[in-house]
Amino acid sequence: MAKVLMKGNEAIGAAAIKAGCKYFFGYPITPQNELPEFMSRELPKIGGAFVQAESEVAAINMIYGGAGTGARVMTSSSSPGIALKQEGISYIAGAELPCVIVNISRGGPGLGGIQPSQADYFMSTRGGGNGDYRHLCYAPATLQEAVDLTIEAFDVADQYRTPVIVIGDGMIGQMMEPVEFNEPTKRNLPEKTWATTGTEGKRKPNIINSLALDPAELEKHNIKLDNKYKEIEANETRYEMYKTEDAEIVFVAYGTTSRIVKNTIEALRAEGIKAGLIRPITLWPFPNKAFTEIPAAKALLTVEMSMGQMIDDVKIANEGRLPIHFYGRSGGMIPSPEEIGNKAKEVLGGVK
């Protein structure tokens, strides 16, 4: 298929439709508005439905109901709106329903700003909702990757009966890049025998539920969920290793920040400094294994568009082996390759 030039928010919407999603429930918030706008234009053409909900809370609960029917459903929002959706995400995880939630994130806390930010790492990986649950979180760095991961997210959601988050900072939503829409690797997806579509008098009623008043029953459910999360960790963890074989300084960055860091790496290498990058593509599960695959590393430098959130996972993955440093900009300020490079030199100066 030929490449087409698209804006990120629209490309993600088109990817969802390509994946068979015909139902979208959302609420306006900057900088993701082009996504619901695109869906409101395109879904009626294919016999689907777009509903502009009265709030993000209502939108995620429409997703909860819609996912229960077995249909592929998606909602999108931006940081404060995703915070509102956490109630529903917890119920969806508890009731084991598949759905895709897109977060085109912006600065916070509170109303924050509308410029790109990566300050939702904690909310995306620790869960803002109540209870013992996890969900996959894909963090694309390019629009092509956003398209590919969105398409795959629907399959992954169906395979594991779990909500999947696709998080891109505001830049992913707002910039334009050429993209193509490819078929994902085929997965064996289970039949949705649990869906609430009416018994037709032919089977016992299906019940979508996250309530278990008997503590023994709830613990059993929690253990079942935990086993599923371990399976996801084993099968779905994804990351990119960029020039890490001989790298003495290894950056850790995701999303658009990783692209800036790659520019830094080229500049440093031109100066004879061996630099590389671990780029988590899944924020949860976090690619702990990548941190055992950096034989020449003397130090880690985590770069984020936040005051330092992913660095907690870097510390866990590093298991105390290497010194860990941090460089971050926040509030919608975007780090330049030069300032990241200067920080790397400062770190290396300390190491040598």
Next chain:
Amino acid sequence: MAEIFNKTEGLTDKQFHYCPGCTHGIIHRLVGEVLVELGVLGKTVGVAPVGCSVLAYDYFNCDMHEAAHGRAPAVATGIKRILPENVVFTYQGDGDLASIGTAEIIHAAHRGEKFTTIFVNNAIYGMTGGQMAPTTLIGQKATTAPYGRQQATAGMPLRMSEMLATIDGAVFVERVSVHNVAAIRKAKKAIKKAFEVQIEGKGFGIVEVLSTCPTNWGISPVDSLKWLEENMIPYYPLGNFRTPEEGK
């Protein structure tokens, strides 16, 4: 021998957990009977609330979806938009619908979502132990209104049916009661009509059912029926507030 009464197939054989004298059981039965009489049980998806009827998913003999507190109308919207040929209903109490879920019920009605809501108003939070609801009457005692509800600090009890009847998308709005046999018969008629309106694709329908809570009102089941009639009906008048014109 002639059969006088049989338990409806619209309900499962699971024993209700409701307190003695609570009228949830009657309302469940009416909904179950109506779904069977309309021949739609097999294509019905019900949405259960949070509150005393949180376990309704175990009682209705159709596919069920348990919602978060107040969110049943949003969950029902998601289901009905994807399955427009199915019959969808929410079953919600007054804490659920008239307090935490006001935005969801008003906007579902406002969009004219084609599902049916059974709204059970017993003027109190039952499940959590008798706290004040938006529908608690002036002077009525609750565990969070130990001196009785005061207008100055808690406002007047909310009349949801009257409020919803101002919304164009709510094409059927009726308040009924289940405190005696005649009232129960009228309640069943209204519930049936509300489902028919959905099946005919006319829009959103709601039946508010005045219900008792002997446990949290602190009076006997018999006295509760009397208390409902003497105290609730004067403030929450029974009757139809909106119905689609015939032929439309």
